[in-house]
Amino acid sequence: MSVIDTPYSAVEGSALAKARAAITRVPVIYAVLVVLLILIYWRTPAFFQMNSLVAFIRSAAPLIVVAIGQMFVLVSGEIDLSVGSLITVAAALAAKIIDSDSANIGTALLVVIVVAAGVALINAVVTTVFHVPSFATTLAMLLIAQGAISIVTNGAPQGGLTPEFRALGRNNFAETGIPNALLVTIAVVLGSLILLNFTTFGRRVYAVGGNAAAARLSGISVGRIKGACFLICSLCGALGSILLVGFSGMSSLNVGNGFEFQSISAAVLGGVALTGGRGSVFGATAGALALQLVFRLLNLLSLPLPFRLTVQGLIILGAVAVGSVRRSRS
Amino acid sequence: MRTQRLMSLLALVLVALLFTGSPQRSTNAQVATETPNPFLSMGDLNKQLGLLKDKPLGDEKTPWLQMFKTDQMVNTTSFKKAAPWTLCFSNASVSNNWRVSGFGVMNADVDALKKAGKVKDFIVTDAGEKADKQISDIDDLLTRNCDLIIISPTSTEQLTPAVEKAAASGKPVVVFDRGVNTTKYTTFIHPIGGYAFGNVGADFLVKQLNGKGNILALRILPGVDVLETRWLAAKQIFDANKDIKVVGVEFDDNDPAKTKSIVTDYIQRVGQIDGVWMDAGEASVAVYEAFVDAGAKVPPITSEDVNGWLKIWNDKKLNSIAPTYPSFQWRTAIAAAEMILDGEPVPKEWILPQPSVTNDNVKDYVQKDLPDTYYVFSSGSTISGYLDSLRKK
Numbered sequence: 001m002s003v004i005d006t007p008y009s010a011v012e013g014s015a016l017a018k019a020r021a022a023i024t025r026v027p028v029i030y031a032v033l034v035v036l037l038i039l040i041y042w043r044t045p046a047f048f049q050m051n052s053l054v055a056f057i058r059s060a061a062p063l064i065v066v067a068i069g070q071m072f073v074l075v076s077g078e079i080d081l082s083v084g085s086l087i088t089v090a091a092a093l094a095a096k097i098i099d100s101d102s103a104n105i106g107t108a109l110l111v112v113i114v115v116a117a118g119v120a121l122i123n124a125v126v127t128t129v130f131h132v133p134s135f136a137t138t139l140a141m142l143l144i145a146q147g148a149i150s151i152v153t154n155g156a157p158q159g160g161l162t163p164e165f166r167a168l169g170r171n172n173f174a175e176t177g178i179p180n181a182l183l184v185t186i187a188v189v190l191g192s193l194i195l196l197n198f199t200t201f202g203r204r205v206y207a208v209g210g211n212a213a214a215a216r217l218s219g220i221s222v223g224r225i226k227g228a229c230f231l232i233c234s235l236c237g238a239l240g241s242i243l244l245v246g247f248s249g250m251s252s253l254n255v256g257n258g259f260e261f262q263s264i265s266a267a268v269l270g271g272v273a274l275t276g277g278r279g280s281v282f283g284a285t286a287g288a289l290a291l292q293l294v295f296r297l298l299n300l301l302s303l304p305l306p307f308r309l310t311v312q313g314l315i316i317l318g319a320v321a322v323g324s325v326r327r328s329r330s
Numbered sequence: 331m332r333t334q335r336l337m338s339l340l341a342l343v344l345v346a347l348l349f350t351g352s353p354q355r356s357t358n359a360q361v362a363t364e365t366p367n368p369f370l371s372m373g374d375l376n377k378q379l380g381l382l383k384d385k386p387l388g389d390e391k392t393p394w395l396q397m398f399k400t401d402q403m404v405n406t407t408s409f410k411k412a413a414p415w416t417l418c419f420s421n422a423s424v425s426n427n428w429r430v431s432g433f434g435v436m437n438a439d440v441d442a443l444k445k446a447g448k449v450k451d452f453i454v455t456d457a458g459e460k461a462d463k464q465i466s467d468i469d470d471l472l473t474r475n476c477d478l479i480i481i482s483p484t485s486t487e488q489l490t491p492a493v494e495k496a497a498a499s500g501k502p503v504v505v506f507d508r509g510v511n512t513t514k515y516t517t518f519i520h521p522i523g524g525y526a527f528g529n530v531g532a533d534f535l536v537k538q539l540n541g542k543g544n545i546l547a548l549r550i551l552p553g554v555d556v557l558e559t560r561w562l563a564a565k566q567i568f569d570a571n572k573d574i575k576v577v578g579v580e581f582d583d584n585d586p587a588k589t590k591s592i593v594t595d596y597i598q599r600v601g602q603i604d605g606v607w608m609d610a611g612e613a614s615v616a617v618y619e620a621f622v623d624a625g626a627k628v629p630p631i632t633s634e635d636v637n638g639w640l641k642i643w644n645d646k647k648l649n650s651i652a653p654t655y656p657s658f659q660w661r662t663a664i665a666a667a668e669m670i671l672d673g674e675p676v677p678k679e680w681i682l683p684q685p686s687v688t689n690d691n692v693k694d695y696v697q698k699d700l701p702d703t704y705y706v707f708s709s710g711s712t713i714s715g716y717l718d719s720l721r722k723k
Binding site: 051160247 | 424425426427429430431433578580584585586587589590591592594595596598599612613615616619620623624625636638701702703704
């Protein structure tokens, strides 16, 4: 709000006006989250029992992790459509290498990390060196990865995951009753917060996303920064994949389907701008939580399918619209 | 300011929508009773239930060669041709594990025929589940030197003209899996059908529950003919039992994560779930895990002949039944091709049996060292060396 719009009472510093100003600064996504939680409580108070919250966290953790990775790429001014296919590839490779023998978990993790890094490298090089728009690059990567994993596995997932491998997504930490997935999510959130807000790297990511030309002129290696963001996104994808198959197991090559769309929706819901330069870790996290809550709420309300898809779309549209309207006014 | 007010209004409308949506609690089951379902054919349903009780001809050790008695046989002497043959196959896709299993055993049978010198070439096209691609695939195959064309259609309506065109070329045409709206093919191979599939699972659950209890129905997605018939048959049974309450009919996209979340939510919302009816088997393990993770007792769950479910079923001694839409029909297509090109008669409509895996025989069918995605009623165990080849991969 400009000085002219500021009511006289705020200029005077009244408590009410200060409160109003503070509330309008809170991103819409948190309000949406609160409303969703209230609606769920009204419909099914049992949702807030410990074992049900634990189940919810396990199911939401993969999207939170992937959304944070996607946020890095979006803030740097690019987009990563390949992360969904990468999730499928990581899960299928892990299953094939582990082959129901937990001794192979180490090798499987190594291979998954290397493959994720490889995908990120290709995304980064083609986007920054050959100047192909990341939308096209990562879309191509999505198709290539999907085709490649179909060929390698002959159309159906081979091998098998062991309970030890699934422990990260499915079990609790020791005897504490705290799900591993929650601990992993907290670690990723904290790590990203520090990376994005307390390091030079983080500042540069915002700079590159805000105005790549200006960033380059001020000496920032735009290619390296974007490359690093693609790498973070791919690694988050790999981690998300481990959490996902841990939670739900793997029964087909469709595990990762739609995750690129969901992670982008989550990030955008959380206030990350598609044009780059703006976004926060908490925002992306809240966006992912909100998406998962909407899905669960629609389950609990037992709406017929057509209703659900429409409502889901309207909620996303509404939240994003309110967010951008507020931004343009501030 | 005005835009913000408008946005707040929109938000309020959304919330109101959510509130008004809920009291209806109109599940898809209710919607189906209000308007006649276009997929429902009581004639077909009764015919299939009749076949379930019948005994097919042939040896049950080679179920892909069994058939239900029929008077309509096709004289194929005009198609008799000296080996080696070129077989052509227009495949809808290998887009799911059931098809992958079927295609695997089909190829194994073709390889055996190649070794025996009866087949010299097996030309396959894959339509990726796209009807228009399959139509052009079939056109393509008609220009090759095919001695016989096998077609697994992506859709009934759209592939009907293509099947007729293939038949008009003078080559023998074998259709299997999904049917078409013409009889110009040489033979149409399929198991009893979807109504029978749905019926077996629903019947089992009602008996296990002694006619009383809460049932959750999980379906993959709406609007697919082969899946709609399964649900419609089950619904007939559930509707006929007053004390059976279908607490929800949900679509899970065959996605284990979604399935697990849906079931968890139902356990919270409803509390007591006495049985889970499913129209397919790949997400059954996720259903099982949802109950286990919620600390709830695992109820009877219906599934399919997918190995991953059989493993858990056998290990944990669960209460279940697995009706099948057997993938050994892919082998029947090759067997029929051989019969036709040898001049032997084949039935016009070759109806295969639909065996089920039950609590009693699961230990005989489970394959502990094969992948979870293997469908055991592809009958790969009867092909020498085939299961070993799956293990080696």
